[in-house]
Amino acid sequence: MAMWTLAACLVVFRVFNALFVRTYFNPDEFWQSSEVAHHMVFGYGYLTWEWQPHAQLRGYAHPAIFALLYKSLQLLGLDSRWAVAYGPRILEGVFTAITDIFLYKLARTYFDASTAKYALLCQISSWFVFFALSRTFSNSIEACCTTIALSYWPWHFMSGQAKRESGESTTERRHLRIAVAFAALGCIFRPTNAVLWVFLASSLLVRSTSPVSLILSTFMPIGVVSIAAMAVVDRIGYGEWTFVPFNFMKFNVLEGKDKLYGVHPWHWYFVAGFPQATATHLPLILYGVFLTQQRDLAAVVLWSLCVFSFGAHKEPRFLFPLLPASFVYAGKALHSLETRTFFKPVVSLLVAANGAAAVYFSRFHQVPRHVGRHGPHTSTRWAARSVGRARLLGRPRRPHRLDRLSPALPRHALVQPSPSQHPALVPHVHPIVRAVWWIRLTWVCSEREVGSPSDALRQDPLAFATARYAATPLPTYVVMYSSSAAALAESLAAWKFSLDQAFAHATVSLDADSPVPDTHMLVYSRKAHKSP
Structure with missing residues (x-):
């Protein structure tokens, strides 16, 4: 070719x-x-x-x-x-x-x-x-x-x-x-x-x-x-x-x-990060390194993994620049196996396993911005329609403190609130933003000393919600993960909230801090404010 x-x-x-790709990964x-x-x-x-x-x-x-x-x-x-x-x-x-x-x-x-x-x-x-x-x-x-x-x-x-x-x-x-x-x-x-x-x-x-x-x-x-x-x-x-x-x-x-964003053990890249990123290709990479004396690229990868391991906070995406160099050795391994009888089954298994994982994680796992069987933007169409009816949008280019839509979930997980260009929000908001502004959360996004709203919510959802609205008006809508709903059910009912919408989110939990899967994103609305 x-x-x-x-x-x-x-x-x-x-x-x-x-x-x-339509799923959520990182803010x-x-x-x-x-x-x-x-x-x-x-x-x-x-x-x-x-x-x-x-x-x-x-x-x-x-x-x-x-x-x-x-x-x-x-x-x-x-x-x-x-x-x-x-x-x-x-x-x-x-x-x-x-x-x-x-x-x-x-x-x-x-x-x-x-x-x-x-x-x-x-x-x-x-x-x-x-x-x-x-x-x-x-x-x-x-x-x-x-x-x-x-x-x-x-x-x-x-x-x-x-x-x-x-x-x-x-x-x-x-x-x-x-x-x-x-x-x-x-x-x-x-x-x-x-x-x-x-x-x-x-x-x-x-x-x-x-x-x-x-x-x-x-x-x-x-x-x-x-x-x-x-x-x-x-x-x-x-x-x-x-x-x-x-x-x-x-x-x-x-x-x-960097500890503010999570702390991982020094060996995390070796036992979790790199194996996760390379997956079924990892044995081929190791075999390819074993086959050749040309290990300069392998030395670069190993050096980088070691240096990156000194950082407290680690993420798989930090390894992006190391993956192509690693796949060079996987290619060397496949080339050496080309004449073996099991070569085609190995390649077929490689493609099938990775293909299935790619489809699942790209389309179905954590889909806060593209959910619903009636189209890729069902949740945000609902949000734009409902929020618009509630008159929660202000004027363009002016900050608008909003007490009427509250995300009872981590900031980075709320239908990813990136107002002006988020792939879910933009198709419904961008032509409007010239005449109206978008949802602005009440808390200020700033450097924190310890902990996070995510931690507080996960540890005690009821205390989080009670403290959040102890001295402020109740919101029109509350958005949360299904894993927090049980702890807040009685309080939501007492505050006159009822379930308005439920959007599919994930089937499994890959978060060690939150083993219960967040199967849905739930939207509750106050009965007194519900639109006809």
Whole structure:
């Protein structure tokens, strides 16, 4: 298959992938990307505390990508509800396809074309890649930049045709500059990406015959330009000069406040995170590493896992940039098994198991923003209709403190309240927001010292609700998970609330802190305020 044909097929597949995913995974999918971009272009949208002047923990480079998309749509008069909602997803699907393409190039350069074919198969068939990589995380674009950089990196060995093609020093220097440029770009999007490149750059300098020349001619110029570009983008975003990587490191490392988002044991990436992300491909990855002496990529992955393990807070999505490199070894393993009689059954099982998991987690597990059998936006159609009747929306671009819709569930789980561009809310809200504003929660989203509303609710739902409304008017609607309903049933009845809607959410619980599955999201309304 010609490379351009392969690229076109991958783009089509990943755009389909991006549009197929309808489940909830993590709030940063919106709060650190398209919601910020919407605020930049359209002038409204909610910014979490990390983007406030006192924190400045996030760089504007990543949301700027989607801001350019939104601005283009606006200038062309194409900023429809659907385009604003799904444009970022489609663009991220293209980025994921680019990651696939350069994974193929990386595996072909690192091993050979046959290995590249199977490495690409492993990435395409991965349930976790399908489920998570096409979402608008900064980790996703970080993975794209990392894979491109690795595909151009001057490994100390090359194999076959790749070695002959890169034999000229001019070509090697050009490839190194491309690699360093994309490595720098990855670090701009995610400062933690520097962990990979500290290891690789150090290794390159150690084996270089002229390390000083390498630093002065390649690393330093690209580094200076990258830092300057990042500083300018953040200056535009924040309105003042700031150095986000330092703010990020100070908060998460020096002050150790990453613990606020959850604490995991040091070995979590090895026993849970990496096995979860690689799933059925993990035995193939390990076997591929065993088969070859070319273990530079494996060393990068192992080094990164070890360094990431020092952090208190850990998430599988932090491993996005390590997955393509890992699948290179899985491809090597499959290539070695190609002539075995059990090869086809193994591949079939691999694809079937991952395909089933991909469909389940992408379509059915945790669907707060796309629920109901009458269409993908049943819950938000109801919300827009009901909230509109209750006159809970104010004027555009003006904060509106709302005491009449209360989420009795964690902030990050409420039909993901990202007003201006959330894929569920936007198709129903975006054309209205020019005339009305959206739901604004009463509590302020800010840095917390200890605990969270999620913890308080989980530990004692009744005490949480009682304290919440001890001195404030009761809301018109209360939204909660089914697991909290029993504890609040009597109080809700006493407060004249009745069940209005129930939306399917999940069939199993994957949260160790909440073993009871939240099968539904329940909406209660006060009888005195129910619309006819």
